[in-house]
Amino acid sequence: MVLAALVVAGAAVAAATDGVDVSSLLTASVASCLSDAGYSFVLARCWRSNNAFDEDVVGTSKAVLGAGLAHFDVYVFPCYGGNHPQCTSDTAATQVKFAYNNLTNNGVKYGMMWFDIEEPNGDLGQYWSKNISDNQSFFKTMLSQAQTLGIVSGVYTNQYMWTTIMGSSFSGGASYPLWYAHYDSNPSFSDFETFGGWTSPSIKQYQGTHTVCDTGLDADWYP
Secondary structure (H helix, E strand, O other): OOHHHHHHHOOOOOOOEEEEEEOOOOOHHHHHHHHHOOOOEEEEEEEEOOOEEOOHHHHHHHHHHHHOOOEEEEEEOOOOEOOEOOOOHHHHHHHHHHHHHHHHHOOOOOOOEEEEOOOOOOOOOOOOOOOHHHHHHHHHHHHHHHHHOOOOEEEEEOHHHHHHHHOOOOOOOOOOOEEEEOOOOOOOOOOOOOEOOEOOOOEEEEEEEEEEOOEEEEEEEEO
């Protein structure tokens, strides 16, 4: 059973589930250590903000499956405007297709593809357009293309980033599962406040880079 099934179908689980997300190669030894430590899922970057496939996802997926972890998902960090003017609105669908094709051609098996909606430095116009309506259109095109390809999609963001990039009234992602970030070191949804049309989340990234199995990883959780 993949993470997609748990998130989309809302299947009940007996206990809370811990996981990590990565933006670099996860080795077989670290994956094995995570499995031994009780972690159940890994989310790995498959598309970089410089408009390129992240080849580390191939090795990471093999390590995760080899270690017997139950769930493996991927995420896309889109390239659009700001510091990357070559990534125009016309590339929204292309980026999703290229990510999908590279994953498929490399035999990467995954449950869901999450779309990372953030401005890492907090200022609009570095990784996204300063025009919010353009950002909304780009987002909708990406998700539409994913649906056409049969990809099960979700959205990674938080209230501040979503409001900054997409606007406070835009609810174009509300029909997709939400993976939200709030670094309060608290693996629970007790802190969640509705935004963007989402009334409940699916996964929480509750801690930034910290050392697990001698490796810097982000901590994630779902009930």
